[in-house]
Amino acid sequence: MTTTTPIRIQRKDLKAGDVLCEYCTARCCRYFAFPIDKPKTWEDYDHLRWYMLHGTVSVFVEDDTWYLMVFADCKHIRDDYKCGIYETRPQICRSYTTDECEYDNDGCYDKLFESPEQIWEYAQAVLPPKKKKHLANQPTVLPVLSSV
Secondary structure, eight states: OOOOOOOOOOGGGOOTTOOGGGGOOOGGGSEEEEEEOOOOSHHHHHHHHHHHTSSSEEEEEETTEEEEEEEOOOTTBOTTSOBTTGGGOOHHHHHOOSSSOSTTOOOOOSEEEOSHHHHHHHHHHHSOOOOOOOOTTOOOOOOOOOOO
């Protein structure tokens, strides 16, 4: 079966009785995102970097709230972008409405990090430099005395 992309229509142009989902490619079923604490330390940013090393994961900031976004298509999206378990779908899906969905949102965020390198570079820009660890059994370096 060949997948066909729905016709792109503006939300404002929907006719009475039209369902926005009929014109969408199931964007809401292709990832999940949840708020996370704003990173404040090197360790916090290192944790974000670690998350991002595990597949298709991004971090974004919207209205000063940080989110971890995991891209993973629901295994029940059909080729026509409809739900294959619509009648028995989870409650989170039942509660979701198109009132403020991202159908016509082009994914613009205040900040978007798509790779572990980007999040680490941002950490380097906003955090104080990392302190060097002092090794316990390291020999003391004495100044060199010069003869006059």
